[in-house]
Amino acid sequence: MIGELKPFIILLVFGNIENLILAAQGVAAHVDPFGLACLSLIAVLFWLFVGTFGTKMALKYARYINFIGGFAIFVLGLQAMLESIPGILSFF
Template sequence: MSLSDYKEFLGLLIFGNIENLVLACQGAVACVDPIMLGILSLTAVILWFIIGTYGTKVAIKYSRVIEFIGGFVIFVLGVQSVLTVFHII
């Protein structure tokens, strides 16, 4: 297998890592215990790896929908964290 075989999954890889980063930032803003936050972040990464490894064949036909949902979730979580920081919600 070459690197080009994984080219179509680049969006999923990027969105998966960005979602984890957004969730970690929200946890830091909410003053979550750093050890627990690290454990939960590591769990999220492992779950993404398992889903990506074993669920790819099933999910490949839904990749555009999955990317859209991931992007929408990132947007919503980003807006939520900004509103929380500025004490709007």
């Protein structure tokens, strides 16, 4: 089974980074931590079910999934950096 999941290792690593980026964006936007935690838990459970039942079907699309996941992380990181520029400039 580990061999079957090997194409998704990079997505798992970057998925954790994406969670950190989203959490940082929530803190910067002063979002209610309890609400954010509840929504995050719902999203994690949703992806658990998708991963459990959709892995066999998704294996043939592993390259596309990795690219889309990596691109989403890149866009979210870029968005977080661009939104933080005014705060950085006001510091000086």
